[in-house]
C-alpha cells in the first residue's frame with residue numbers, strides 16, 4: 001500500500017488557496033479539505049463548535065484555536081485512508097502545533113502574493129455562501145453574472161473583502177502566520193511561491209508535487225518489501 005500524502009496550503013486572504021487547492025485536488029487526486037467549509041457546515045448543523053464559531057465570525061473575528069481544533073481534528077480522523085490537502089488551517093502557531101500532534105505533514109505550501117494584487121482580486125471576488133464556491137468577475141466569472149453555475153442561486157460579495165477591511169485582515173494575517181511559516185521552515189517542509197498570477201505559480205506547484213507524491217509512494221513500496 002502506498003504512503004498517504006498530507007499537505008497544507010497557507011497564504012493571505014485572496015492569495016488563491018481555494019483556487020490552487022481545487023487544481024491540486026483534480027490533478028493529483030487528493031481530497032481538498034477546506035477549513036472554511038467545515039466551519040460553515042458546523043454552523044449550518046448547529047453543532048456545539050459551530051454555534052461557538054458563529055459568534056466570532058459574525059463579528060468578523062477568527063474562531064479561537066480551541067474551537068477550531070475541536071471542529072477540525074475529528075474531521076481529519078475520518079480521512080485517515082485518504083491523501084489530503086488542508087486549506088485555511090492552521091492559521092496560528094497553536095493550530096499548527098495541534099495539527100502536528102495529530103499527523104505528519106509532507107509539504108506546506110506558502111503563497112506570497114503582493115498586496116495590490118490581493119486587493120484587486122478580492123474587489124472582484126463573489127461567493128456562493130452555501131457551497132463556498134468562489135468566482136472572480138475577471139479570472140473565473142460565473143456563466144451568468146451574479147448567479148452560481150451549479151445551483152442558480154445568487155452570489156454575494158463578503159463585507160470583509162472590501163479594500164479597507166482587507167488591509168487590517170492582512171496585517172493580522174502577517175502577525176499570526178509568521179510563526180507558522182517559521183515552524184514549517186524549521187521542519188524543512190516549507191515551499192514558498194511568489195507571483196501575481198495563479199497560472200504562473202501553478203506549474204511550479206505541480207512540478208513540486210509530482211516529485212513529492214511519487215517519491216512517497218515508491219518509499220512506501222520499499223518499506224512494504226522489508
Ligand SMILES: Nc1ccn([C@H]2C[C@H](O)[C@@H](COP(=O)(O)OP(=O)(O)OP(=O)(O)O)O2)c(=O)n1
Nearest residue numbers: 012013014035036037039062063068088089091
Ligand atoms: N483556521 C480557521 C479557518 C477558518 N476560520 C473562520 C474565519 C473565516 O472567516 C471563516 C471562513 O473560512 P474561509 O477560509 O472560507 O475564510 P475566508 O474566505 O474569509 O478566508 P480567505 O479570504 O483567506 O479565503 O472561518 C477561522 O477562524 N480559522
Ligand SMILES: Nc1nc2c(ncn2[C@@H]2O[C@H](COP(=O)(O)OP(=O)(O)O)[C@@H](O)[C@H]2O)c(=O)[nH]1
Nearest residue numbers: 014015016017018019121125135136139197198
Ligand atoms: N485575476 C486573478 N484572479 C485570481 C487568480 N487566482 C485566483 N483568483 C481569484 O482571486 C480570488 C481569491 O482567490 P481564492 O482562491 O478565493 O483565494 P483564498 O482566499 O486564498 O482562498 C477569487 O475570486 C479567485 O477566483 C489570478 O491569478 N488572477
